[in-house]
Structure formats: C-alpha cells, structure tokens
Amino acid sequence: MVEGYVPVIDLSSARSSAEADRRLGAVIDEVCRTSGFLVIVGHGVPRDAISDMYRATREFFALPAEDKAKLLAAPEDPLMRGFGRKGSLAASNRDAEVEHERKLPDVSETFTINRLGEPDGADRLPADADPALATPNQWPELPGFAEAYRGYYAAMETLAGDIMRLFALALDLPEDWFEDKIDRHMTNLTANYYPRQIEPPAPGQLRKGVHSDWGSLTILYQDDGPGGLQVQDKNGEWLDVPYIEGSFVVNIGDLMAIWTNNRWVSTVHRVVNPPRELADMERYSVPFFHQPSYDALIECIPTCTGPDNPPRHASVRSGDYIVGKFSRAYGG
Ligand SMILES: O=C(O)CCC(=O)C(=O)O
Numbered sequence: 001m002v003e004g005y006v007p008v009i010d011l012s013s014a015r016s017s018a019e020a021d022r023r024l025g026a027v028i029d030e031v032c033r034t035s036g037f038l039v040i041v042g043h044g045v046p047r048d049a050i051s052d053m054y055r056a057t058r059e060f061f062a063l064p065a066e067d068k069a070k071l072l073a074a075p076e077d078p079l080m081r082g083f084g085r086k087g088s089l090a091a092s093n094r095d096a097e098v099e100h101e102r103k104l105p106d107v108s109e110t111f112t113i114n115r116l117g118e119p120d121g122a123d124r125l126p127a128d129a130d131p132a133l134a135t136p137n138q139w140p141e142l143p144g145f146a147e148a149y150r151g152y153y154a155a156m157e158t159l160a161g162d163i164m165r166l167f168a169l170a171l172d173l174p175e176d177w178f179e180d181k182i183d184r185h186m187t188n189l190t191a192n193y194y195p196r197q198i199e200p201p202a203p204g205q206l207r208k209g210v211h212s213d214w215g216s217l218t219i220l221y222q223d224d225g226p227g228g229l230q231v232q233d234k235n236g237e238w239l240d241v242p243y244i245e246g247s248f249v250v251n252i253g254d255l256m257a258i259w260t261n262n263r264w265v266s267t268v269h270r271v272v273n274p275p276r277e278l279a280d281m282e283r284y285s286v287p288f289f290h291q292p293s294y295d296a297l298i299e300c301i302p303t304c305t306g307p308d309n310p311p312r313h314a315s316v317r318s319g320d321y322i323v324g325k326f327s328r329a330y331g332g
C-alpha cells in the first residue's frame with residue numbers, strides 16, 4: 001500500500017484468508033472515511049479486456065463527426081445512451097446554478113452503454129419504472145467494438161461485486177450484504193474523450209466541472225494524457241490523482257454516502273484543462289458508474305447508526321435517484 005490522500009491499494013490478497021480480508025476491509029474503511037478515493041492494483045481484470053476497450057474507445061472518437069452524430073443519445077433516453085457532446089455534470093450539484101453551468105458545458109465528448117440497454121434489460125426493472133430506461137444500447141459500426149465493450153463491462157461487473165464484498169466487510173456487515181441490492185444493477189459505462197484544445201476554453205470552463213459521482217462506486221480507467229483528474233482535499237486544495245499503469249481509480253458515490261450515513265464521503269472532483277503548452281494532447285477516461293438495482297432502497301445501513309448518530313438522509317430508491325440526477329445535469 002502507498003499512503004496518501006488517494007492511496008494505492010493492492011487487492012490481490014482478497015479472499016486468501018479471513019485475516020487478509022479483515023485487513024483490506026480496515027484499510028478501505030479508513031480511506032473511504034477520509035478521501036473516498038483510492039487507486040487499486042492487483043484487481044484481476046485481464047490486460048486484454050482493458051487494451052481492447054481502450055483501442056475501441058480511440059477508434060470510436062476518431063470517427064468523423066457525422067458518424068458519431070448518428071449515435072447521438074435520444075432526448076427521451078433518461079440515461080443518455082450513445083454519443084453525447086453537451087451538458088455539464090456540475091449542473092447536478094445541490095447548489096448549482098443549473099442554467100449557468102449548462103452554458104459552460106464540459107469540454108468533452110461521451111459515449112455510454114448500460115446493462116439495461118441489453119436485450120433482457122426490461123426484465124431488470126420494477127413495473128413502475130420508466131420503460132425508456134430499457135432503451136437499447138447504440139453500437140457504432142466498428143469491427144470488434146461491441147465485443148470489446150461487452151467484455152470490459154462484464155469484467156467491471158465482476159470487479160464491482162468484489163469491491164462491494166470488501167465494502168460490506170469494511171462496514172462490519174456479512175460479506176454478501178449488498179448482493180441482493182446490486183444483482184439487477186443499472187450501471188452506465190461511459191467513455192470520456194477530452195479533445196485537444198486548439199482554442200483555449202472559455203473562462204471557468206473545464207474538461208469536466210466540479211461534481212461528485214451519483215452511485216455506489218465508480219471504477220475509472222484513465223490514460224496518461226495531460227489535463228487530468230483532481231480531487232479536493234479537506235482544506236479545499238486540489239490534488240492530482242496519480243496515473244499508475246494497469247491501475248483503476250475507485251471512488252465512492254453519493255448513494256454510498258447516504259447508505260453509510262456520511263461515515264464514507266462522496267468527494268468532489270474535476271478534470272482540468274491541459275497547460276497551454278500541452279493543449280494539443282488529448283485524454284481518455286472510462287468510468288463504470290456502479291448503480292444498484294432500480295428498486296434497491298438506499299437507507300441507513302444498520303452498522304452506521306446508533307443512539308448518538310441518527311439517520312441523516314431520507315431513504316431513496318437507486319433508480320429514482322439516478323434518473324433525477326440525469327435530468328438535472330442534462331435534461332430540459
Ligand atoms: O476523466 C476523469 O478522469 C474523471 C471523469 C469523471 O469524474 C466522471 O466522468 O465522472
């Protein structure tokens with residue numbers, strides 16, 4: 001383990017013994033109370049799954065603008081599957097000036113798929129959910145693209161399940177505590193493309209504005225392009241998240257803060273513009289925004305409350321929460 005506000009944690013000892021699991025759980029609890037951000041190695045995701053996904057991502061964003069535009073997310077899709085080039089995550093913040101944020105959209109393009117967009121997607125939803133949540137994924141006509149993305153998505157599903165098991169241990173819960181709350185998860189896998197900045201962005205405009213993530217946890221692949229990810233520490237300073245080859249960045253989202261009664265923090269972060277002398281370099285990142293099953297009720301976990309620590313948040317269904325966030329960031 002490498003110490004720091006965003007420490008590096010090796011997961012390879014997970015499941016090797018009860019003692020190893022206990023130690024990993026204790027470290028994770030400490031980090032999630034402090035920054036809510038860690039870098040993981042020893043995660044077991046096959047190298048080829050990552051490199052195939054990265055190659056497919058670069059090929060997609062290199063397509064002519066008119067080809068990407070054919071996959072533009074349908075306005076009625078609440079999860080924006082397909083290609084996106086407008087909007088600001090910062091508009092979803094609690095105190096955001098939504099119209100102002102939307103006038104300064106993130107300087108990025110995105111491409112999104114969701115498990116609900118696969119052929120059996122509708123079976124994963126409760127009867128009262130918006131049927132548009134099962135809008136089919138949109139695939140570019142690039143050889144190998146859909147296979148690479150489906151393979152990477154499956155690898156992330158496994159890893160997210162492994163991390164949620166460690167989270168349960170970290171919270172003194174049975175190791176399978178989260179299982180029936182994530183077995184029909186509705187996770188967006190989003191590729192972020194940050195183009196070269198021939199013209200400087202407008203004052204105040206960022207590659208990705210200040211925001212917290214919305215779900216249970218995010219598993220982020222990032223490349224080493226300049227103009228990268230920063231997290232805010234307790235003093236308000238912005239710290240660079242290190243790039244470590246073969247690693248993923250993992251961070252807590254809002255729903256995990258609600259679940260844990262704020263024992264764990266959903267820390268705000270942003271993606272800065274590259275310095276002008278490196279402005280001709282692009283960057284790619286691919287977050288897997290793990291989102292519990294639509295009808296998982298996110299309410300204070302029993303081990304996170306006590307006589308002096310009453311529940312602080314109203315309970316909310318996972319699906320209702322994310323649909324509300326999307327509509328605030330991108331809707332209307
Ligand atoms: O590009 C990155 O490194 C992070 C992007 C991010 O925070 C997001 O998409 O939520």
Ligand SMILES: [Fe+2]
Binds near residue numbers: 211212213269
């Ligand atoms: Fe984020």
